[in-house]
Amino acid sequence: MARSDSQSQTTAADKRISQPKRSSYYRWKTWFPLLLITPAIIIILLVVAYPMVYSVYISFTPYNLLRPDTTLVFSVDTMFRNYERLLGNKVFWRSVLNTVIFLAVTVNLSFLIALALSQLMARVTRGQGIMRTLLMIPMMFAPVLVGFQFAWFFNATVGLVNNALLGLGIIQQPKAWLVDVPSGMISIMIASIWMNVPMLTIILLAGTLSLPREVFEAAEVDGAPAWQRFRHITMPLLRPFTLIALTVLSLDVARAYDIVRIMTGGGPANRTEMIWTYAGRLAERDSQYGLASAMSMVGVVLGVLFTLYLFRQLIKSRVVY
Amino acid sequence: MTNTPTTANVKTPARRRWSRRRINNTLINLLALLILLLFALPAVWIIFTAFRPASEINVKPPIWIPQRLTLDAFESLFGLNPNYASGIPVMNYLRNSTLTALIATTIALSVGTMTGYAFSRFEFKYHTAVFLLIMLSRAVPGVALGLPLFLLMRKYNLVDTTHGLAFVYAAINIPFTAWLMDGFFRQIPKELDESAYIDGCGYWTAFWRIDLPLALPGMAAAGIFAFLASWNEYQIASLLTKTPKAKTFPVGLYDFTSQFTVDWRGMTAMSVLMIIPAVVFVILIQRRLTEGLTFGAVKG
Numbered sequence: 066m067a068r069s070d071s072q073s074q075t076t077a078a079d080k081r082i083s084q085p086k087r088s089s090y091y092r093w094k095t096w097f098p099l100l101l102i103t104p105a106i107i108i109i110l111l112v113v114a115y116p117m118v119y120s121v122y123i124s125f126t127p128y129n130l131l132r133p134d135t136t137l138v139f140s141v142d143t144m145f146r147n148y149e150r151l152l153g154n155k156v157f158w159r160s161v162l163n164t165v166i167f168l169a170v171t172v173n174l175s176f177l178i179a180l181a182l183s184q185l186m187a188r189v190t191r192g193q194g195i196m197r198t199l200l201m202i203p204m205m206f207a208p209v210l211v212g213f214q215f216a217w218f219f220n221a222t223v224g225l226v227n228n229a230l231l232g233l234g235i236i237q238q239p240k241a242w243l244v245d246v247p248s249g250m251i252s253i254m255i256a257s258i259w260m261n262v263p264m265l266t267i268i269l270l271a272g273t274l275s276l277p278r279e280v281f282e283a284a285e286v287d288g289a290p291a292w293q294r295f296r297h298i299t300m301p302l303l304r305p306f307t308l309i310a311l312t313v314l315s316l317d318v319a320r321a322y323d324i325v326r327i328m329t330g331g332g333p334a335n336r337t338e339m340i341w342t343y344a345g346r347l348a349e350r351d352s353q354y355g356l357a358s359a360m361s362m363v364g365v366v367l368g369v370l371f372t373l374y375l376f377r378q379l380i381k382s383r384v385v386y
Numbered sequence: 387m388t389n390t391p392t393t394a395n396v397k398t399p400a401r402r403r404w405s406r407r408r409i410n411n412t413l414i415n416l417l418a419l420l421i422l423l424l425f426a427l428p429a430v431w432i433i434f435t436a437f438r439p440a441s442e443i444n445v446k447p448p449i450w451i452p453q454r455l456t457l458d459a460f461e462s463l464f465g466l467n468p469n470y471a472s473g474i475p476v477m478n479y480l481r482n483s484t485l486t487a488l489i490a491t492t493i494a495l496s497v498g499t500m501t502g503y504a505f506s507r508f509e510f511k512y513h514t515a516v517f518l519l520i521m522l523s524r525a526v527p528g529v530a531l532g533l534p535l536f537l538l539m540r541k542y543n544l545v546d547t548t549h550g551l552a553f554v555y556a557a558i559n560i561p562f563t564a565w566l567m568d569g570f571f572r573q574i575p576k577e578l579d580e581s582a583y584i585d586g587c588g589y590w591t592a593f594w595r596i597d598l599p600l601a602l603p604g605m606a607a608a609g610i611f612a613f614l615a616s617w618n619e620y621q622i623a624s625l626l627t628k629t630p631k632a633k634t635f636p637v638g639l640y641d642f643t644s645q646f647t648v649d650w651r652g653m654t655a656m657s658v659l660m661i662i663p664a665v666v667f668v669i670l671i672q673r674r675l676t677e678g679l680t681f682g683a684v685k686g
Contacts, residue, residue, distance in 0.1 A: 093588075093589055094508065094589070095510060097504075097508070097589040097590070098504035098505075098507070098508035098510050099504075099510060101500040101501060101503060101504035101593075102500070102501050102504045102505075102516065104497045104500065104501075105497050105498065105500070105501040105520060105560050105564060106516075106520075108493075108497060108553075108556065108557045108560060109520060109523045109557055109560060109561075111557070112535070112553065112554055112556075112557030112558075113523040113526060113531065113557060113558075114523070115538070116531060116534035116535045116538055117526065117530070117531070117534065119534045119537070119538060120530065120533065120534035123534065123537070182418075182421065185414065185417065185418050185421070186418055188411075188414050189414060189415050189418045190411045190414075190415060191411075191415050192415060192419060195419075196418055196419060196422050199419075199422040199423060199425065199426045200422055200425070200426075201668050202426040202429045202430065203425065203426065203428075203429050204664070204668065205429070205661045205664035205665055205668060206429060206432075206657075206661060206664075207617070207618030207620070207635075207636055207660060207661075208618065208620065209618070209620045209636040209639055210432070210639075210657050210660060210661070213639060213653060213657070214428060214429075214432050214657075215428075217648070217650055218428065223444040223650070225431070225448075228448040232447075232448070259425075259428065262425070263425075315525070322527065322528065322529060322621055323620045323621060323636075326620075326621075341527060341528075341529045341530075341621075344529050344530070344533070345529045345533075345621075345625075348533050349625075354533060354537065357533055358533060358534065361527075361529060361530035361533060362530075364527060364529075364530060365525075365526055365527065365530045368525050368526070368527055369522055369525050369526075371525075372521070372522060372524075372525035373518070373522065376518060376521060
């Protein structure tokens, strides 16, 4: 009796003591996470948000680095001059079109190749370790290196591709891969796909290996053909991994700039021009920072919309699993 | 005795099916190996070229199979051979790249870990919106960011400095680090924190003493990603660094190009130097890599 009495007393006492303590905990509970994210917010505001706002502002001015008189003259009448000039600019439309084609082809092809490769590798019974190491070799290369590497391979005079094709007698004359019309874009796409595939494959392979075996065995017993098993079991179960893979890819796609910049620089005659190479050229060569900023705003809006869409999908898939 | 032929009869088709599966497996193994070898070939070619003598590179007719391996390219790169010194400030690039990446990784990792912890453990106002905004800042492409950054940093004399570039890299790496760490912290059971709170542990102590040690493998992975991203970055570095004082390896690669010719051998030698950290890290984390990327999103 006495024991239980003392116990109830202590709990009451605990309550009395812990009551104010708890409320301070609750107050902390609102402040603590905010305190934790403050440094990140400050740094991002300083290094990303502030320059972006500044860039929006510049895009409304005729800012030219070499002509101090044009520097940051802002007037409401002329604020959309840069955007108007872009809309009437053929190279701009060409670069937008090239970017869309480039992204559509590389993202889809990289994903399809990675999916096929991951399904193949998931069935490998021997040498998984060696194969994964081989797969990771391209991942060690920086995008700049990938650019230079493929610029060399596709070089017209000393390139390996020409050497090989000439040696095998497939072509008689060396081909200027990076100069000719479809082959310039195709060479850049090959380089980009080569860079993207390993990471995607590894994510999809990890996903495939983590799927429950029983489902597949049951389907096999029921006589579902391989294609149907893949279409109706593997693909839906892989969905969260697919989205991670696409998210990682979307973060990397902008790095394709390095490859284009190095392999062709957007040339010759704007044949492989993309939004980013054109913006960079307007700023660096022509010092037209106003026009370049307007250009990059268009690219940022496109990129942000793409990422927003992917993250919404990612959050949705998190709720399900 | 009568049983023996029956079992033999039953066994034969089973064995045949098994051997067909075995052939299938062998074919799949060979096909996968072949594809992956082809895939790795361009990279292997670059690495080999760095160790070949100049007389074997870009000659007509081409020499496909390396006849002789030398360290000539590295000697001239580091200026060890006075006759063939490349004159490229490779030691400067090495120092700049290392310093920039290390500073950026340290900042991004500490800030990103705190941010990831906040998002994984606490509910607060606009939780998802703030998370999305931080992530979106990663979606801003390098050129779009580099142009205004160049103009702004010029005002504060931060262009062409290592610390200026490092700070920018830190900011760029925070979102991805936070995303990875959010996933890792979600792996650690919440009950650990709750029992710590009951024992009178404060929020900071619980974070510092309980969750952080458990998330160390995750931090290692996130740190490696941040380091490699900074080490390999080109777009912003090309806009913000102009001289050997702050130029990093990716920008320095351009030193091998002149208007009409490119020194491919010197370039491959520098490429080999550039991939050393990646090689080390890949060997270290080969297994954990996939776990780190896929954990959080699936089980979160």
